[in-house]
Amino acid sequence: MIPLNLLREQPEKVIERLLVKHFDAKNLVNEILEADQKKRSCQKQLDDNYAEQNRIAKSIGMLFKEGKKEEAEAAKKQTAELKEAAKTLESDLAAWEEKINQTLVLLPNMPHSSVPEGKTAEDNVEEYRKGNFEKNFNYLPHWDLCSKKNLIDFETGCKLTGAGFPLYKEKVAKLQRALINFFLDEATKAGYVEVQVPYVVNSDSGYATGQLPDKEGQMYFVNEDKLYLIPTAEVPITNIYRNCLLKASDLPVKHCAYSACFRREAGSYGKDVRGLNRLHQFDKVEIVQIVEPETSYQVLEEMKAHVGGLLEKLGLPFRMIRLCGGDISFTSALTFDFEVYAKGQDKWLEVSSVSNFENFQANRMKLRYKNAEGKTQLLHTLNGSALALPRIVAGILEDYQTTEGDVVVPEVLHPYTGFERF
């Protein structure tokens, strides 16, 4: 949520920045500012009203103490009119506040100045690529390989649940477990404190990290208990600190967590959903940092380096891209995606997204700290996938294929898998 103060002070700047996201904020901003004016005038009148009521109440207390009962009784009558007036003011005030909040949550975060212009993924900017992109034979897409070697059973997944819920078997099941442990160990080495989080969250948590109301339809919802299945561990991890006032010495907060992630992916049926490319349930190791505003872009670099390092250690060919204004998410100020090149299907697969949300989430969840001068200030939140499992598995299945149709396990995973090819 964009801080209201910023809207008051520089509304034009906000509107201009949001245009980079192709979001026309002009009307919303004006509505907010108007409601804010009205709200403040209500507030002023109400405060004066309360002050008067308080003054009378206190004087009645004094009168009773002094035994002047009659005067006290007389004073009581004075407050009736004030209370009546207060009622109207209170309901007006509540209405304006409601209006402000409902409108404010509709505004996306402002993109960082380095976010490139652009409308779609086509306009994203490739920053670098790394690894071996050579193709010396005809690599199979992972779904063909999987059905050939009976590694992943998509049909039975359909039988159990539906499309997008595959059943991983034997070596691939173990490969996934190995990857999870590898990713968690690497994150731990980098100073991230591991946590295990709930996979279902309430709506307060959803609002705080920005999934609600923006992505309501993308989350599985348990109606009976009014709870949402997490689309990413980012939600529970960041929400650990919802409504918290941290000390400067607590920072930076660094957490990692493995979790299953659940996404309805409504409206995305089509060519990109084959095999492991897009699933309703998948595993992911997530890294989150909560830091002082001055350091957040430096920390973003650190997180990018961590993710890039993982892909290098796995030996997968990949590139890093800077998302353009049209492709960047509602909550993010700056996002870098990491994409693995899958040789079998000749496609780039997004395996990580690393973002700085600046104070957008912190403002929603009142996540603050006391800075060096003792002032309370909103913190910055960042997160990244490190990494998302199924597409990494797809990458390994395709890029580590041999001419015999086997798959070689990346060397760093050998201690975790206990086997070297399958």
Place this chain on the structure above:
RNA sequence: GGAAAGAUGGCAGAGUGGUCGAUUGCACCGGUCUUGAAAACCGGCGACUGUAACAGGUCCGGGGGUUCGAAUCCCUCUCUUUCCGCCA
């Protein structure tokens, strides 16, 4: 699922109708002392809103009510703890 107790400032923990936004301890900040630190002592120290700055206002889990006046009384919801039941 049943019963009981509870929810207060960054944390711990007093406070049961009238200067209580709240005693106290810890933490934190400043100072004295010290070569330096610790200890001790002195002082400061909640959040939000508002103001040029004061003032003013709101906040004792959430919501509602009683009252001139509520942290304190009533209703309700949520959560926590303990006991019982059930159970991985």
